[in-house]
Amino acid sequence: MTYEDLGYNSTLDQYRNEQGLNTLEVGRVISEHKERYIVKTPTHEFDAELIGNLRYTAESRYDFPAVGDWVAFMQYDESKALIHAIFPRRSIIERRAAGKASKVQIIATNVDFGLIVQAVDRDFNVNRLERYLTICNTAKVEPIIVLNKIDLINKPELSTILNTIKQRIKEVKIITVSNKPAGYSQLEELIEAGKTYCLLGSSGVGKSTIINALSGKEEMKTGEISSAVHKGKHTTSHRELISLPNGGIVIDNPGMREVGITDKSDGLEITFDAILEHSQNCKYQNCTHTHEKGCAVIEAVENGEIDQKSYTNFLKMIREKAHFEATALERKKKDKDLGKMIKQVKKQKKNHKH
Template identity: 70%
Template sequence: MKLEELGYNNKLGDYRIDQNLSELEIGRITLEHKERYVVKTPDHEFEAELMGNIRFTAESRYDFPAVGDWVAFSAYDEGKALIHAIYPRHSILERKAVGKSGQVQIIATNIDCALIVQAVDRDFNVNRIERYLTICHASNVEPLIVLSKIDLIDELELEAIKDQIIQRVKDIPVIAISSIQAVYAQLEELIKPGKTYCLLGSSGVGKSTLLNALSGKEQMKTGEISSSVNKGKHVTSHRELIVLESGGIIIDNPGMREVGIADTSGGLEMTFDTILAYAENCRYKDCSHLHEKGCAILAAVDSGEIDADSYANYCKMEKEKMHYESDALERKKKDKDFGKMVKNVKKQRKNSKF
C-alpha cells in the first residue's frame, strides 16, 4: 500500500515540507476513543496518544484529532506512538451535538463524498435527507443518496419514493441497493481509489451491511432484522476508517437519532436554493419568509409552486441555524471576556513582583 491509497496528496506533501515535519512519520486516524487513537500508515497501525502541548493548548474540539485526520507522529515503542501535529483539513463533516446547546460534534474529516443511506421501509423520511444534505453542503462534501432495503417494497413503490425525492431534492444522484438482491454494482463504480467516503444515516438503515458488501468481508457486525418494524438492530458504536481492496476509503458512523444544524457557511441556502430563488421577488429585502405581506416564497407555497413540506422543513432548520449562531456569538463573547480576565490576572501578578 502507498500513502496515496490512504488519500495522501500533493497539498499534504507541501505542508509537510513547509512545516518541517519531514522528520516525523505521517499517518491517518482510523479510530478515535477518548483521546486515544489508531493511526494507520501504508505498512503499520499504531495506538497513539497526544503530545502534551496539543492537549493543553487546545481551545476547542477542532484542535483535537478526529477520524479521517492526517497527523505527524513518532513511534516510541512497538505499536505505540505520540501525535505531534494535525495536518490541515480540506473538509470537516459536523453536526450540532444532541442535547448540548452550542456544541458541535465532528463526524469525520477530509471527506470527499457522503453516502446518505435511507431505508425505503416505513422509516423513510425526505426531511431527514434534506438535513443530511445541509450538513454536507455546509462542509463542502459532495452528497450521494443511497436507498437501501429495496427488496422490502415493489417496483412501483420504489419509483414513487424516487419521485418524492426528485420533487424535493435537485441534482443529487440517487442509487437504490439491496443486500438480498446483491445490487451494488452501480455504487461500486462510483467508489474511486484514494477518495474518502462517509456513511451517514439513522440506526438500522443498513450502513454496516453496505460497508461489508463493498469491502467483500465482514468489517462491521450487522444486526438481525426485526419482523415488526423491518429494521436492523443498531450495532455500530464507533467511527472507523476502512480502506477497501478496490482502493476507496470508507468511514462508517454510528446511527444518528438527531441531525442538529450547525451551519454558518451557507449549507442551508444550498440545500433549499430552489425555494430561496423566489426571494428575489419579495417586497422587502430583509424578508424573513415567515409572515410578511408581499413575500414571494409564501405566495409560491400557497400556489403550490413550492412544496409545503419542504418549506416547513426549511423554516425549522433556519430557526435551528439562527439559534446555533446566537449560541456561537455568546460563546465567543464569553471566551473573549475570559481571555481578558486571564490577561489582567497575569498583569496584576507581574506588577505585584515590583
C-alpha cells in the same frame, strides 16, 4: 496498499515539506476514542495520542484530531506513537452536538462524498434527507442518496419514494441497493481509488451491511434483525475509517438520532436553492419569508413552485441555525468573562504575595 490508496496527495505532501515535517511519519486517523487515536499507514496501525503542547494549546474541538485527518507523528514503541501535527482539512462534516445547543461535533474530515443512507421500509423521511444534504453541502462534500433494503418493498412503492425525492431534491444522485445478489453493484461502480466516502444515516438503516458488502468481508458487526421493528440492531458505537479492496476509503458512523444544524448558512442555501432564487425577488431585503407582504417565496409556495413541506423544513432549520448562533455567542461571552475572572484572581494573588 499505498499512501495514495489512503487518500494522500501532492497538496498534503507540499504542506509536509513546507512545515518541515519530513522527519516525522505520516498517517491517517481511522478511529478516535477519548483523545486516543488509531493512526494508519500503508503498513502499520498505531495507538496514538497528542503531544502535550498540542493538547494544552487547543482552543476548540477543531484543534483535536478527528476520523479522516492526516497527522504527522513519531513512533516511540512497537505500536505506539505521539501526534505532533494535524494537516489542514479539505472538508469537515459536522453537526450540532446532540443535546448541546452551541457545541459542534465533527463527524469526519477530508471526505469527498457523503453517502446518505435511508432504508425504504421504515426509515424513509425526506425532511431528514434535506438535513443530511445541508450537512454535506456545508462541508462542500458531494452528496449521494443511497436507498437501502429495496427488496423489502414492491416496485410501485419504490417508484413513489423516488418521485417524492425528485420533487423536492434536484440534481443529487440516487442509488438503490439491497441484500439481493448484485444488489450493491451500482454502488461499487461509484467507488474510486483514493477517494473517501462517509456513510450518514440513522440507526438500523444498514450502513454496516453496506460496508461489509463493499469490503467483501465482515468489517462491521451487524445485529440480528429485530422482527418487531424490521431493523438490524444497531452495532456501530464509534466512527471508523476502512480501506476497501479497490482503493476507496469508507467512514462508518454511529446512527444519528439528531441531525442538528450549525451556524454555517451556505449549506442551507445550496440545499434550498429554489427558495434562495425566489428570495431575490422579495420586496424587502431582510425578508424572513414568513409573513411579509411582497414575499416572493411565500408567493411561490402558494402557487406550487416551491414544495410546501420543503418550505416548512427550511424555516425550521433557519430557526435552528439562529438559535445555534445565539447560544454560541452567549457561550463565547461566558468563556471571555471566565477568562477575565481567572486573570483577575491571578493578579490579586500576585499582589497579595508582594
